Amino acid sequence: MKEKKKASVRVKSGQPDARARLLQAGMEVFGDFGFAAVTTRQIAAKAEVNLASIPYYFGTKEQLYNECIAEILSFANNRFEGIRKNIESKLAAAELSRGEVVALLEQFLQTIFDIITNKDVLPYTALILREHINPSPAYELLYDRLFFPLHSLIAALVARLTGLEKESEECILRAHVLLGQIMGFLLGRNFLLKRLGMEQGKNVQLSSKEAVYVKTIISEYVRNIFYGNGSED
Amino acid sequence: MKEKKKASVRVKSGQPDARARLLQAGMEVFGDFGFAAVTTRQIAAKAEVNLASIPYYFGTKEQLYNECIAEILSFANNRFEGIRKNIESKLAAAELSRGEVVALLEQFLQTIFDIITNKDVLPYTALILREHINPSPAYELLYDRLFFPLHSLIAALVARLTGLEKESEECILRAHVLLGQIMGFLLGRNFLLKRLGMEQGKNVQLSSKEAVYVKTIISEYVRNIFYGNGSED
DNA sequence: TTGATTTATACATACGTATGAATTATAATG
DNA sequence: CATTATAATTCATACGTATGTATAAATCAA
Numbered sequence: 141m142k143e144k145k146k147a148s149v150r151v152k153s154g155q156p157d158a159r160a161r162l163l164q165a166g167m168e169v170f171g172d173f174g175f176a177a178v179t180t181r182q183i184a185a186k187a188e189v190n191l192a193s194i195p196y197y198f199g200t201k202e203q204l205y206n207e208c209i210a211e212i213l214s215f216a217n218n219r220f221e222g223i224r225k226n227i228e229s230k231l232a233a234a235e236l237s238r239g240e241v242v243a244l245l246e247q248f249l250q251t252i253f254d255i256i257t258n259k260d261v262l263p264y265t266a267l268i269l270r271e272h273i274n275p276s277p278a279y280e281l282l283y284d285r286l287f288f289p290l291h292s293l294i295a296a297l298v299a300r301l302t303g304l305e306k307e308s309e310e311c312i313l314r315a316h317v318l319l320g321q322i323m324g325f326l327l328g329r330n331f332l333l334k335r336l337g338m339e340q341g342k343n344v345q346l347s348s349k350e351a352v353y354v355k356t357i358i359s360e361y362v363r364n365i366f367y368g369n370g371s372e373d
Numbered sequence: 374m375k376e377k378k379k380a381s382v383r384v385k386s387g388q389p390d391a392r393a394r395l396l397q398a399g400m401e402v403f404g405d406f407g408f409a410a411v412t413t414r415q416i417a418a419k420a421e422v423n424l425a426s427i428p429y430y431f432g433t434k435e436q437l438y439n440e441c442i443a444e445i446l447s448f449a450n451n452r453f454e455g456i457r458k459n460i461e462s463k464l465a466a467a468e469l470s471r472g473e474v475v476a477l478l479e480q481f482l483q484t485i486f487d488i489i490t491n492k493d494v495l496p497y498t499a500l501i502l503r504e505h506i507n508p509s510p511a512y513e514l515l516y517d518r519l520f521f522p523l524h525s526l527i528a529a530l531v532a533r534l535t536g537l538e539k540e541s542e543e544c545i546l547r548a549h550v551l552l553g554q555i556m557g558f559l560l561g562r563n564f565l566l567k568r569l570g571m572e573q574g575k576n577v578q579l580s581s582k583e584a585v586y587v588k589t590i591i592s593e594y595v596r597n598i599f600y601g602n603g604s605e606d
Numbered sequence: 607t608t609g610a611t612t613t614a615t616a617c618a619t620a621c622g623t624a625t626g627a628a629t630t631a632t633a634a635t636g
Numbered sequence: 637c638a639t640t641a642t643a644a645t646t647c648a649t650a651c652g653t654a655t656g657t658a659t660a661a662a663t664c665a666a
Contacts (some may be wrong), residue, residue: 324553
């Protein structure tokens with residue numbers, strides 16, 4: 141009856157299947173308008189599936205939302221996995237010079253910048269921004285599996301550079317200020333496009349020239365902050 | 374008939390009048406849940422006025438929303454007016470040392486931090502964050518009268534410190550990175566409270582000890598970025 | 607032919623807004 | 637100061653539409 145089964149490896153010819161289409165459409169419109177503002181009919185129309193496919197595959201609108209969050213988590217973890225493991229392993233292996241740790245921090249922040257400003261992650265980031273302002277029950281998951289791990293890895297780098305305890309208040313706050321330098325490009329995306337006189341919209345992103353600017357600026361700032369502006373690495 | 378008149382200086386005894394109550398309630402729930410997610414019945418209930426007072430005083434839900442934005446702009450401009458005029462006048466008067474400009478920048482960022490992290494501006498900031506993610510027609514107003522003036526004042530200070538053209542791309546991006554250090558405390562408010570093990574909620578804000586930490590960190594970072602960490606002002 | 611999926615349609619509820627009567631406050635009059 | 641007239645505000649209720657979800661028939665693939 142109501143119970144949706146996962147189907148016996150049935151692959152729709154040509155088009156992605158209804159379930160995946162609903163997930164994709166859901167992420168985009170939930171990000172654009174927020175959970176409550178989105179109607180099930182709107183999602184179904186965007187996914188080009190019948191309205192009843194939502195109860196069929198997901199049960200309720202809320203369960204569809206939760207699946208969207210799970211999808212985002214999986215996507216984000218794929219993107220961040222490489223850099224995170226790289227930094228964690230280097231931190232675990234002893235004996236890094238101050239300059240090496242600073243370089244790791246630079247590299248991490250630059251990578252985060254690249255990931256979050258890529259235009260194909262826009263539907264995901266909008267949802268994530270919304271969860272920050274107005275957390276749903278799914279927020280816990282995002283916190284545990286995405287926000288906390290990234291934030292605490294920055295804190296670990298800051299701890300190495302300052303001698304602070306990794307989970308101390310001051311270390312967390314210092315990490316937060318650093319991460320803010322990047323997150324301003326997530327939250328302030330529309331603003332910045334307007335400020336730079338660029339067309340706004342979902343298929344726009346900073347040009348590669350500007351992206352290089354920003355990453356250079358961030359590296360410079362990080363080096364000055366932790367290394368003194370008298371020395372280059 | 375439908376035309377609402379502003380009433381001849383009629384003051385309701387005790388309670389603020391219905392119009393002001395609706396504005397206040399509207400700002401809070403629009404901030405909490407977003408325009409579309411909020412129902413007129415919810416606003417009326419929170420304001421403790423009759424549902425029909427919304428069409429009576431504002432016409433439509435959207436016009437009520439626009440008035441809320443106008444209220445926020447007025448509030449924000451009051452709060453920022455002092456520091457902005459102060460900095461503008463000092464910049465206009467010639468001959469500032471590098472240290473003096475850095476000090477102005479520190480002071481400005483610290484003041485913005487104080488304003489946006491004060492818990493009594495929470496209903497306003499939530500709405501502002503939403504407008505960044507999902508701009509309404511009212512966004513133009515916010516941009517022109519609030520976001521742009523603040524951003525461009527930071528850019529002006531950066532221009533003084535770097536020799537860059539005030540409205541050059543690089544100067545704007547440098548200003549944006551600096552402002553991001555602060556905006557992370559707006560967007561990341563819930564996250565940070567959780568990260569620090571604090572109770573989350575609307576009546577919570579960073580303790581004054583933590584606020585002092587952050588402002589110290591920001592000043593230190595700004596000095597290092599622009600001044601070299603070998604010198605104190 | 608069997609089970610999975612898609613479809614059209616239906617349902618109860620909640621929405622934004624409208625309406626006109628009831629109530630209150632202000633101003634005018636005696 | 638009391639009384640009335642008038643405008644401003646509040647109220648309960650109603651209307652058409654849109655919502656999330658349910659249902660059962662129709663269609664499709666194995």
